[in-house]
Amino acid sequence: MNKQHLIIILLMISHCLYAQQTTIHMGTSETDLILKTAPNGRLYQAYFGEKLINPSDITHLSHYITKPASDGSVTPRGWEVYPVSGGEDFFEPAFAIQHNDGNMTSYLYFQSSKTQKIDNNTQHISIEMADDKYPLFVTLHYITYHKENVIKSWTEIKHKEKKPVEISQYASSMLCFESPSYYLTEYSGDWAKEAQESTQKLQFGKKIIDTKLGSRAAMYAYPFFQLGFEQEAQENQGKVLLGTIGWTGNFRFTFDVDNVGNLRIISGINPHASTYSLNPNEVFKTPEFIYTLSYNGIGKASRNLHNWARNYQIKNGKEDRFTLLNNWEATYFNFDEPQLSQLMHEAKELGVDLFLLDDGWFANKYPRENDKAGLGDWEVMKSKLPHGLPGLVEEAKKAGVKFGIWVEPEMVNPKSELFEKNPDWAIKLPNRETYYYRNQLVLDLSNPKVQDYVFSVVDNILTENPDIAYFKWDCNSPITNIYSPYLKEKQSHLYINHVRGVYNVLDRLNEKYPHLPMMMCSGGGARCDYKGLEYFTEFWCSDNTDPIDRIFIQWNFSKFFPIKSMAAHVTTWNKEASIKFRTDVAMMCKFGFDISLKDLTENERTFCTQAVTNYNQFKDAILEGDFYRLVSPYDGNHASVMHVNENKDKAILFTYDLFPLYSEKTFPIKLQGLDSQKRYKVTEINLMPNSNSSLSANGKTYSGDYLMKVGIEGFTASRMNSRVIKLTVE
């Protein structure tokens, strides 16, 4: 008997031992996820919904039993937790494999499960499953976050066949639902058009949201979705699932409604052009699928994700964020040392923490004067900046602000010394004309040498300039001309190994510089996922900083990401909007400027400086507090959001009038999240110098109860008008 036969016999014995029913009960403070084995020894989702208060009721749950056939037999179908292609379930599988003998079927039998307490709030449940005919092992992982009501799940796949097996589908997770109707909201986009929502009722069949862009992966489709049950998802009531995948590359969500109206949601890496040949004993780990089920609408679901992200996921989730002045919109590529020094002093005048130098500071043989050359050559451009980065860091010190810098280290312009020396470091077809996106190519991060190089870009800058306090990491191109000179005949590994290579670099940077704040940017907001945010403290939501457009973009991103991770700057986009309106829109997020004070009047400068002071005073509410979307810009001509600090003794309300009609009737804004027993003084802040508040509630004190039930008249009928209103406990 050979080793493979022995393993299979052992698996069959354990399969018999576990043929009696096993129940795996996971949950959070608000939801239960219950899995059960069926008499066939396989694992099924028995329940995912509102927390059951009577443990004995769990015995009644048996979702895996479908209606008996006409001959009375009952074959479990549907609801399997990780169904494999080739089984008796004819709908979309989670997993597909081709074994060494060419066979394309597998059945996974439950083996064991283990629950490990990570802390008082968090449990890690791992479930071992195995095939009885092949040495194939699958482990399902779940981490449950009790207080935040969030679950994340991923899968590990391993085998002990003689040769590599081909895996062509490898979902992170599958969830099943039974409801009379489902309404899916997806988010699409493009440069300057990020996170545009659209909703549809799911009907029989499949709806797929995916991307094949490789890097800059979320440019057209975002790695998150919202699902309403029995109605379109509502802000403050009803059952809503928010789901998102932590993968900075090609992802895929499949929503499959079957013949009886049950829905399965399969989330994971997009297997497009990515059949993976898995070596014996190698572990294939999928990305994490993160989700929260709310019975109080999207608002509650968002706050679940926000709390979870700050407590557990994003880099330095509990730490403060810098306010900053970025030079991109003020100068683009055209700057020199005196201009930068001027901007640093303007940053100081504004009162922000940091000056951020953007694109255009590097490369000598092919200077980075525009986006056509220089990417890859990360030495300072001597003609432009004769005193180098140390000179700029010093200048920032003199001005009294910190210094941050832009890089795009995953990319190369063919017009660069890096490309001249290492043409095979770029992803590029050997036998076809090259197609360029923004005149650049993506470096092949599946190649460990390239990983070392990319790591060294940031590491060298920090070694030379340990006082650099911030990085903006950009990524402006999707993967074009998909071919890796390094992977040779294993091209179908490229999309996956490239992303893993990016993570390898970021892991090393996180390890060496654990407190370094970094902004994730991708030609605007085309990178915004929770694996990325493990390495980045924030992301750039969009190059579109027109405040009207931004209200919509920020509204949608805020459903999934905490405010402290969403960077928003005041710029000159939409000069018809006042500086106050532009500032008030940026202030609802992680605040900064991308403007030169030279373009502002004295009054406007004073206003901006005051706005920074106000922001700093309310950081505990804006960055750390609970966020409420009160009035949707999609519902009319106004929008309003508010932040409440943890103790509920401080809140800040933002009101925006977009394009109201003449003399339009407005309604009071009902606040949320306050303590109904406390009394709050209402004061309008962020007023232009020498102007007075016209807010009727200004200076008055109300109970939280009144503010939440009756509300305040915050809107006006003026176009592009805004108010920032503070609420402080008397």
Ligand code: DGJ
């Ligand atoms: C795209 C980013 O979104 C911008 O903010 C800016 O950094 C440019 N790239 C620089 O090339």
